[in-house]
Amino acid sequence: MEISGSDREELCRLAKQKCKISWNKEETNAEVTDMVENAIAALTHKLGIRDEDAMEEFKAPGMARTLFENYCMYDWSNMLSEFESNYRKEILTERHRYEVKYAKETENVQ
Known part of the structure; x- marks a missing residue:
């Protein structure tokens, strides 16, 4: 999945905020960027979010963003x-929500 520069910056800002990272060093920024990219890939898969929806879901307030930040x-x-193991219930609840959402979208197209 391709991540635009502005999306990457916003998600890195959210991750740094959650992790209480207040300094701005090149090495730390590279680590945070890798962490964010891995979180997007892992949670997109775990939650069943379509690639085209992932950035907006992780940036908008809600459970997907909360899971992203906590991840x-x-x-x-x-x-x-x-x-x-600590977020199994929330992961399953969100996955179910996306399954229902995408099933409804598919029904509306047909």
Whole structure:
């Protein structure tokens, strides 16, 4: 999935805010960018979000953004192995929401 520069900047800002990263160093920024790109790929898959919807879903207030921010926080804290078990209920709820949303869109097209 291609991420535009402005989307990447906004998602990196959200991740840095959640992780309480207030400094601006090139090495840290590169780590945050990698973390954000990995979070997008992982959560798009886990939540069943279509690639074309992912950026808006992760930037808008709501559960997808909350999961994105928390995924980044767990990754930054080297606790990523704990994320899925701690957020299983929220992941499944969001996945179901997207399944219903996309099923309705498919029904409306036919």
